[in-house]
Amino acid sequence: DVKVTQSSRYLVKRTGEKVFLECVQDMDHENMFWYRQDPGLGLRLIYFSYDVKMKEKGDIPEGYSVSREKKERFSLILESASTNQTSMYLCASSSDPQTVYEQYFGPGTRLTVT
Amino acid sequence: GENVEQHPSTLSVQEGDSAVIKCTYSDSASNYFPWYKQELGKGPQLIIDIRSNVGEKKDQRIAVTLNKTAKHFSLHITETQPEDSAVYFCAAKPPGYSTLTFGKGTMLLVSP
Numbered sequence: 001d002v003k004v005t006q007s008s009r010y011l012v013k014r015t016g017e018k019v020f021l022e023c024v025q026d027m028d029h030e031n032m033f034w035y036r037q038d039p040g041l042g043l044r045l046i047y048f049s050y051d052v053k054m055k056e057k058g059d060i061p062e063g064y065s066v067s068r069e070k071k072e073r074f075s076l077i078l079e080s081a082s083t084n085q086t087s088m089y090l091c092a093s094s095s096d097p098q099t100v101y102e103q104y105f106g107p108g109t110r111l112t113v114t
Numbered sequence: 115g116e117n118v119e120q121h122p123s124t125l126s127v128q129e130g131d132s133a134v135i136k137c138t139y140s141d142s143a144s145n146y147f148p149w150y151k152q153e154l155g156k157g158p159q160l161i162i163d164i165r166s167n168v169g170e171k172k173d174q175r176i177a178v179t180l181n182k183t184a185k186h187f188s189l190h191i192t193e194t195q196p197e198d199s200a201v202y203f204c205a206a207k208p209p210g211y212s213t214l215t216f217g218k219g220t221m222l223l224v225s226p
Contacts, residue, residue, distance in 0.1 A: 004157070031212050040123070042218035043158070043203060050212055058213070090157055094212070101146050101207060103214065105157030 003027070004106035006091055012112045019078040021109050023091030030095065032074035033103065034058075034066060037088040049074055081113045116141040118206050120217025127194050128225055135220045137204035138186040146207040147180060147187045148214065153200045162189070194224045 007022035025032065033048040035058075045058030047066040055066050063085060067075045074093075078085055088110050092103040117140040127133050139147075145166040150158035164171045164178045164187065171178050175194075180187040191198055201221050205214040 033213070040218060042120075043216040045213055048213060092157070101148065101163070101214075102160045105150075105159065107155070107157050 004091055004093055004104050006106040006109050008109050009107065010110050012114065013081050014114055015082060017081050019081045021076040021089055023074045023106055024072055025093040026072065027093065028071065029093040031093060032068065033092040034076045035090045035092065036060065037090055043090065046076065083113050085111065086113045087111060116144055116206050116208055116215040118204060118215050118217040120204050120220060122220060123218065124221045126223045126225065129194060129196060131194055133191045133194050133222055135189045135202055136186060137217050139206040141208050142185060144206040144208045148205050149178060149189050150203045151200045152203065158203055196224050196226055198222060199224045
């Protein structure tokens with residue numbers, strides 16, 4: 001089974017802190033994604049990566065950056081956390097986009113910024 | 115870019131009833147339409163998908179229909195059970211894109 005793991009289920013940080021959210025997948029997938037999930041707003045794409053060291057902005061990249069140094073690991077970075085970044089963060093991965101489109105999601109990290 | 119609208123936002127049914135969730139999309143070139151189910155405390159999981167060359171697809175109690183002319187697609191769940199209670203997301207993908215555009219989700223509550 002494909003497994004996508006996220007480093008923390010719950011995280012509490014203070015305003016202004018630098019926050020790292022880590023995601024690891026074990027299926028050698030090319031694509032990895034970071035979403036944020038808020039009530040009434042659904043899943044919104046923050047950033048995605050289609051290869052090591054490659055990244056593309058999604059719909060809401062402001063206030064976030066990402067890093068992909070190894071194929072299996074995709075990190076989301078909040079350079080200076082703010083209260084409006086309190087949310088559920090979901091990581092996903094998928095295989096060759098030309099043939100297989102299914103995205104596999106991790107369990108999510110619920111981040112609270114106080 | 116693609117825009118996906120999903121209705122209703124919440125749906126309550128009695129066990130054994132049918133449930134229908136509807137989505138519309140804006141980009142007529144979109145050719146892949148998945149449905150994801152998110153149970154409490156878990157990430158979304160693909161339950162069924164359909165490609166634009168097919169009008170309907172079934173998998174046991176769930177089915178998806180696609181109307182390309184009207185640019186809408188629907189999820190049908192028959193004989194609902196309490197374990198069907200979850201948030202359901204539809205999505206659309208234009209050709210050549212790696213990303214999915216998701217609807218805002220529908221919370222389905224199935225009462226025993």
